[in-house]
Amino acid sequence: MxxxxxxxxxxxxxxxxxxxxxxxxxxxxxxxxxxxxxxxxxxxxxxxxxxxxxxxxxxxxxxxxxxxxxxxxxxxxxxxxxxxxxxxxxxxxxxxxxxxxxxxxxxxxxxxxxxxxxxxxxxxxxxxxxxxxxxxxxxxxxxxxxxxxxxxxxxxxxxxxxxxxxxxxxxxxxxxxxxxxxxxxxxxxxxxxxxxxxxxxxxxxxxxxxxxxxxxxxxxxxxxxxxxxxxxxxxxNDATAKAARAASHREQAKSPKRYDVINDLLGVIGKRETRYLEIGVRDPEENFNKVRSAHKMSVDSGLNNPLNPLDSTSRSDDSSLNTAKTDMGDSESGFDVIFLDRYRLAAEAYRDAMNALDLLNKEGCLVMRYCNPPTEFHARETAECRETPAGRYWSGTTWKAFVMLRQRPKISACCVDSDWGIGVISRNPELFASLTRDVVSPFCDYSELEKNREHLLGLISYERFTSLIRGG
Incomplete structure (x- = not known):
């Protein structure tokens, strides 16, 4: 053989x-x-x-x-x-x-x-x-x-x-x-x-x-x-299917949305000329165009829009991000907020997040979506498997990447309980709660999240989030 x-x-x-x-x-x-x-x-x-x-x-x-x-x-x-x-x-x-x-x-x-x-x-x-x-x-x-x-x-x-x-x-x-x-x-x-x-x-x-x-x-x-x-x-598995469908509907109905959280973060920055980067823009109408910032840049853009009106179609680990890093200069002039929505599997999401963190200024924040999958069917690894009780809704294993990021030193992170879990990672280690290192491995099972969701994700309400970023 x-x-x-x-x-x-x-x-x-x-x-x-x-x-x-x-x-x-x-x-x-x-x-x-x-x-x-x-x-x-x-x-x-x-x-x-x-x-x-x-x-x-x-x-x-x-x-x-x-x-x-x-x-x-x-x-x-x-x-x-x-x-x-x-x-x-x-x-x-x-x-x-x-x-x-x-x-x-x-x-x-x-x-x-x-x-x-x-x-x-x-x-x-x-x-x-x-x-x-x-x-x-x-x-x-x-x-x-x-x-x-x-x-x-x-x-x-x-x-x-x-x-x-x-x-x-x-x-x-x-x-x-x-x-x-x-x-x-x-x-x-x-x-x-x-x-x-x-x-x-x-x-x-x-x-x-x-x-x-x-x-x-x-x-x-x-x-x-x-x-x-x-x-x-x-x-x-009708009861399971009904529960998964109900969870999907609850997540879809939750408010605020990711762009609200992004605008909140940009709004508390003490300067007018804010800088925003979005990685993974499938359609700019869904999020990019709703963000309020003086300077906006996109990478891997407009994939679901045939006109593709945005800046770049490069992968987030390619030369486009390196160019962005050079353009931003030192940590004082890096991006204030980066929204990352390129991949939904742990290894790729973690890699992109690590690349993106280097582009933030010293008080900057990285925002990720799909960090709080409501059921194991939403947290499946294969997007095209739509016959599961979760149907077309898919969070992937982004949550694993987010939990691993929460264990890194010199940063802090929380997950806002809305819009499928809005993960916010700050380069200010004092802004949010931290997580003890080595709590979870890259190959852990969804059952670990189910047993200890609030602790692993730093799950908080939107009201608590807005209070924290305003110094409350």
Whole structure:
């Protein structure tokens, strides 16, 4: 079995650790990666293949297929976590050796739409394998026949790769192959997409042209099965679903909104020429245009507005923020308030917040949204999984980033109980309450938040917030 680790900017250290663990266990492993920098370093013992940084999953999968030299291909995405990667590979290899008709194997990957609770068809024997309708291509393995089917498809027409894994599963169903998930091999997906999901969805729909007629029938069956099972889950958990829907309605109805809190912060500053930066402006009408400040700047702007009338479309960790930092000069002339709404997963939100804190002046404040998810369904890691009781409402795991930020020295933070949790982080360590360090780990569970919400978030009312910033 040939093992390929998929890596991209921000994931290379993890990719190197995964690949080394697999190599030491005696497996052939290659890292397929992309990065705009020429200075990426991997362990010298690992073979690497660099791909263009402007291409995505389909291109990297093509590179895997081109380099395959054995009967089975395994792919591991670097934004996944598990205890022992060598055991993951061993489990896949063992499954293929025991099941002659096994076409597609997957670990039990948590945090995706293709949850085994909804994909499982039946147990396979007395072990930990379960037959499934489909899998997610995060940690998976396929036989040579599936590889050849993917090779025949025009993968380049679907650069983001949505639906390529489903094609593999449809081919397996069509040819009598087995799709199996090993429920004893648990992997957690902690990543986030770095592209426009709407574009990926549209490309995935166009990719259906690559399916044969019988494969399209299986495609329809797979998605019909998933929709039915999610609906059944919601019916069987009706009380839970009702509670989640009620929580969504309560959050939507809460006031003030984030722009009210931002304007309050700008309003108490003892100068007329305030400076404001917004990172993650999907539509300026939602927040940016409602902020009152003499100088306003935006980064990653207008993504949901085709006219995109604002300043920049750069990522918040790119040169645009470095330019902003240079323009602002020293800490006296940095931004007074920065609103951060770019990512809703902990690792990315934390990284962006740390970058943004450097752009504040010594009394400046960073504001984050979605810091107080009302239920575990709102705090799911996958935005597109809309069949949950939370429906289209999604807070992600921003709350974890906010709690980690509250533990940092020389800052203080609170969460205003409104608008899905408005986190306010001040460079003034005396303004809000602090949190003891190492209270929560990056991989903690939502249950920890549920048990100790007020303490972890520094949750306060809007009235208490306005009193604090006015010196009360």
């Amino acid at each position: 040939d093992v390929f680790v998929i890596s991209w900017r921000g994931q290379h250290e993890k990719a190197g650790l995964i690949a080394e663990a697999v190599r030491v266990a005696g497996y052939k492993v290659v890292i397929i990666y992309s990065d705009p920098s020429d200075s990426v370093v991997f362990p010298k013992s690992i073979t690497t293949v660099r791909r263009p940084d402007n291409l995505f999953w389909a291109d990297k999968l093509t590179a895997c297929i081109e380099r395959l030299s054995s009967d089975y291909m395994m792919v591991i995405h670097a934004d996944c976590l598990t205890e022992d990667w060598s055991q993951v590979v061993a489990a896949a290899q063992d499954a293929f050796s025991r099941l002659s008709n096994l076409a597609v194997w997957s670990a039990d990957v948590r945090g995706t739409y293709w949850d085994i609770r909804f994909t499982e068809l039946a147990k396979i024997g007395h072990g930990s394998l379960a037959a499934a309708v489909a899998i997610d291509s995060l940690v998976f393995a396929v036989n040579r026949a599936v590889v050849n089917r993917l090779r025949a498809a025009r993968l380049s027409t679907n650069p983001f790769g949505w639906g390529i894994d489903t094609l593999a599963c449809c081919f397996a169903h069509r040819t009598g192959g087995l799709i199996a998930v090993d429920k004893s091999v648990v992997v957690k997906h902690v990543g986030v997409t770095g592209y426009c999901e709407e574009e990926a969805r549209e490309a995935g729909q166009r990719f259906l042209q690559e399916y044969e007629h019988s494969e399209r029938i299986y495609y329809a069956w797979i998605h019909s099965t998933m929709r039915s099972r999610y609906r059944l889950f919601r019916l069987e």
